[in-house]
Amino acid sequence: MADDAARVNKLLRQQAAIAGFGSYALRENDLHKVLTEAARVCAAGLDVPFSKVCRYRADENDLLVEAGFGWRPGVVSKVVSRADDSTPQGRAFITGEPSICNDLREDTGFELPAFYAEHGIISTVDVVIHIKDKQPYGVLEIDNNVQQDYDQHDINFLTGFANVLAEAVATSARLELLQTTIGEMKALVTEKDRLLDQKKVLAEELQHRVRNNLQLIYGMLTKQLDDTADEAGQRGLRAIARRVFTLAKVYENLLGTEMTHATDFGAYVKSLCVNLSEIQDGDIDGIDLVCSSESFLLELDMVTALGIIVAELVTNSYDHAFADRTGAIAVTVVRDAQALDRGRLTIWDNGAGFVEQPGSKRHGVGLVRRLVEQIDGDIHLTVDNGARWIVDFPIPAASSQHLDEYQAS
Template structure:
């Protein structure tokens, strides 16, 4: 026969429901799992009118149940005391079977082994329920303890079971949030390390570019000094050719210093800078020969810039040396994008006396220019007079190519 429901009983049920709702709100807003567990122990103890409650966490490696949090216990119990995860303990029995375990009088329970702290606290009655979410393994066991013998009814078991279910979801959420926070911290550390490495790499790259640029300028200065000392015309011309090629490389690094770690350089800007320096490398400083440059912005890779720069320097120098017997004329360098946008076109032209290519030439002007342009998958064509016109076309997105042997001077 079911006992009549009294107003006192109704009030207790309402308090339990209210405490369960309040704990749910608290648990899903609190980031620290230890605080959630401690609050759960307090609310459970007060909801069932007992002085003690504990939450045991299952440890797979030890196959035991550690008291992770609690309420009302003396110092030294929480975080230290363990029970066997088998049917020899109330907690272990609930964990193994997955069913509530009620011991109304521990003095009469001869089939369980209890740690000493039960006697030290005068525990007589216990209820254990498993803490398990809908997915994954069980977290552990929730237990209430009383020094007074109690007769618990179905409503008490329902309250404790419902509380354990809410606690299980709160634990799962807290664990997921903790994993997310650790992942975010790891990602932040990786980003910080990446930024640090990039900064170090950028600094080393800048230092390397400065050193190379300075070394090229030093070599060029030494060549200028050598030209001032003297030597025959043929030797002077050879030294000027070497100096011109060193200068084109130096200009490449001048451009690199302004682009950080970019793998591309504005060929137009490079050509304008190169043309500004080329007249000074001629035997007579250029005299009455003008060098004009008009170049569109075109981003190309370092190899393309280097090869085209040396090719243009070679053609311009040949014009300065051979196209104007009277020392007066104009050389123009024009860089544009092709009509279809796929190629770049460099045109170097002069209004001089014209050019006649020597058959079989391998180590001078034309042969060198063609080898340089071939390195960047480009083509060289010579236009008809008056004067001399060279057109260097090259793909703006060249396919990968095999390494090319160094160009002979």
């Protein structure tokens, strides 16, 4: 009865040891600490002075003592055994089955490393640390310097313990892989940010250069106007200068933003209108120009085309709509309430009205119609107490997405 009670208590202690180690292994991320604790708990569970965990090294085809309990210095992380049947742990590893040696003195088939004799090892039990769908990690071994007769209960304890240890090893490997992946992703993100910053700097530099060059060309054209007496020549130079000016305003509006391929058309139109009155000739003090616009983030090609359209039609009103040099011009940009993928640009004046004559020399109006066709838009003119130009144009889905990102930033 006493023996039965002692056996039951031993089994309960061993079960508690496995459960306690499992809890520890889940909390601890350092695999070496987990292996060392495993060796200690196994030794305590079977009441032996020595225990070790051996890791298989495929390149060397050996088993390295990765962690241990009770050994003198120079064993853990130093001693290796051949992964073959010349050692107890090698036999367990290659067969995949537990290996029991109750008395090494009687088993002359082993070629044991010197540390066995140095520690007086007589009895050993080895079980394989299996990892699902992978090569075994290695071997868990307990060692005793007193001859013992180990039974199936001891094997079951070590096998159960080795299974828990295998899961801890697999979890550590997954964690290491995850950390490596995260490290690589962080490096990629850092590199991406560096390239984006570099791209931003280069794009801003390009925008500065383009804007400055366009402004230089505009200055040269306006100077040439002063040296040109011919009225037709002045008119042509003024039209070219006006178009160069609208392009310069596109790049000026881009500066200070992180967008290099699109810009807020509403903000651009407002900025353009402020400056359009400043580049007009003659007495325009009696002509009011007002502008209102919703936000549209459009690709640069469309912004450029629409900007030139605004400049041409507004200038046309300044030049031809007001014989007495008094009146009003209004520019509005709105999103179509019925079709959000469409925008509407309206340019209105309360002047004399406009009738486009066949063979007209007003090249600006012809340019406007070509630009509207280029952006897949439609243009309509209504003459009633002035002139009202209506340009309907598409707002690409990509532009709407860019606008959401732009506003969120």
